[in-house]
Amino acid sequence: MHPISAADTDRDQSLPVRVPLATQPLGILGTLRAGRRNVLELIPEIATHAPIITNTAGKRWHMVTDPDALRRVLRDRVEDYPKSDVTKLMLAPAIGQSLFIAEGQEWLWQRRTAAPVFSHRNVANLAPVMTAAADRASARFAAAAGRAADAFDEMVTATFEVISDVTLSGGETFDRDAVHKAIDAYMAQTAKISLLDVIGAPPWVPRPSRLLSGPGLRDMKKMADTTIDRRRSEKGSNPIPDLLDLLMAGEDPKSGRKMTTEEIRDNLLTFIVAGHETTALTLSWALYLCAFDPTVQDRARAEAQSVLGTRTATADDVPRLPFIRQVIDETLRLYPPAAFLSRTAQKPDELCGRDVRRGDTVILPIYALHRHKKLWSDPDRFDPGRFAPGHQTDRFAFLPFGDGPRICIGANFAIQEAVIILSTLLARFRFARIAGKDPKPVMILTLRPEGGVWLSITQA
Numbered sequence: 001m002h003p004i005s006a007a008d009t010d011r012d013q014s015l016p017v018r019v020p021l022a023t024q025p026l027g028i029l030g031t032l033r034a035g036r037r038n039v040l041e042l043i044p045e046i047a048t049h050a051p052i053i054t055n056t057a058g059k060r061w062h063m064v065t066d067p068d069a070l071r072r073v074l075r076d077r078v079e080d081y082p083k084s085d086v087t088k089l090m091l092a093p094a095i096g097q098s099l100f101i102a103e104g105q106e107w108l109w110q111r112r113t114a115a116p117v118f119s120h121r122n123v124a125n126l127a128p129v130m131t132a133a134a135d136r137a138s139a140r141f142a143a144a145a146g147r148a149a150d151a152f153d154e155m156v157t158a159t160f161e162v163i164s165d166v167t168l169s170g171g172e173t174f175d176r177d178a179v180h181k182a183i184d185a186y187m188a189q190t191a192k193i194s195l196l197d198v199i200g201a202p203p204w205v206p207r208p209s210r211l212l213s214g215p216g217l218r219d220m221k222k223m224a225d226t227t228i229d230r231r232r233s234e235k236g237s238n239p240i241p242d243l244l245d246l247l248m249a250g251e252d253p254k255s256g257r258k259m260t261t262e263e264i265r266d267n268l269l270t271f272i273v274a275g276h277e278t279t280a281l282t283l284s285w286a287l288y289l290c291a292f293d294p295t296v297q298d299r300a301r302a303e304a305q306s307v308l309g310t311r312t313a314t315a316d317d318v319p320r321l322p323f324i325r326q327v328i329d330e331t332l333r334l335y336p337p338a339a340f341l342s343r344t345a346q347k348p349d350e351l352c353g354r355d356v357r358r359g360d361t362v363i364l365p366i367y368a369l370h371r372h373k374k375l376w377s378d379p380d381r382f383d384p385g386r387f388a389p390g391h392q393t394d395r396f397a398f399l400p401f402g403d404g405p406r407i408c409i410g411a412n413f414a415i416q417e418a419v420i421i422l423s424t425l426l427a428r429f430r431f432a433r434i435a436g437k438d439p440k441p442v443m444i445l446t447l448r449p450e451g452g453v454w455l456s457i458t459q460a
């Protein structure tokens, strides 16, 4: 047996739930066992106080939490650190050579083409879709008032409504539930296996390619193709262009190149996969944290009620809800949906005095970075005050959306959506924990609450 000593046993009730990090080397079997259970447990606890951890036994990897080294990997030497082979292997079957995985020129022209799609004005124009989703979520919570509900489930429904309404909407061919199920199944399967690959699982562990020819994925692609064809025949009849209209109309400002149907489809599926669960996680962890700390919840509610009254939030309200935004930033710090990023070094380099060889995997353990003892005071504590106006956080100590040229293209979209939905819900409802039912953070591609986020709900 390779025991995993865990902070679990000394759980401090004044702190919100956290992942027990490994405090002893796990060995191969222990690593595999922990990886099956929760990949986050593979992060050694020492990653929350050392700048870098290097593994040279077997597959070489480095886990980096030093802000200067992160700046080098993500920004200054970005060409030398492309996304890791594992990331590509995992995502390519679903989203082809889209923006998320392409490199070099293939990435650059797509990024230039897609950047205007997410301009401030275009994202603000899509806010009514978010407002409508906030209203429907309120109606569901109102029906559950006086009882318990799974906030994660509700938030996944809300964010999937938003992303599908701005990508696949229109026509009767769109079966929201079917697409949603296909994407979920795909993500759950792929993530588990490929993260074992990061840490060098033996060859008998099944590889993604075996799993990725199922009907779900085929249906998902067919659905996107049908939508694109239909939109082409309708020729921009939407009064307010959505993400698909904008992508279809877009062209690379440098070369004039436009995306083919296949390229549009791959990017569209990328937006759906990258955009909905991450935002739902942010919202449901934020609701958990508000339930965990009623004082914060009351302050957030007071702000939301004074700005909104009985209205549902809109794009114009977003800048007027600074404390709600602080709660969201603090949530992204404690439970970053993308808890791990990884890169493959292309050239020899040095990070924090360690030799990096060509082919080494560089893991960016965002979860550990956000709880690093040298970068944050009392890092496991929930305190939205850290993000009060004028805060001095190091840019590279807080990376929920990554940074450098490959920073999340949908960050503004996600933040706007999260502020609109969270403020609307807090203005209308009170959320409380249910004894014995705290969520457990588990890493499955994203950092998810196992068993959901069960909260009791009452009208505010």
Ligand code: HEM
Pocket (backbone or CB within 6 Å): 083, 099, 100, 101, 111, 270, 271, 272, 274, 275, 276, 278, 279, 282, 336, 337, 338, 341, 342, 399, 400, 401, 402, 403, 405, 406, 407, 408, 409, 410, 411, 413, 414
């Ligand atoms: C809270 C919600 C979100 C979080 C935490 C998040 C996180 C991230 C992170 C960490 C990256 C960088 C990955 C890396 O460097 O390896 C990324 C990239 C990306 N995200 Fe997001 N994301 C969110 C929402 C969205 C949304 C709403 C969309 C689209 C509608 C989106 C689309 C993308 C795309 C296309 C990329 C790749 C960009 C590129 O490589 O040029 N994301 N996201």
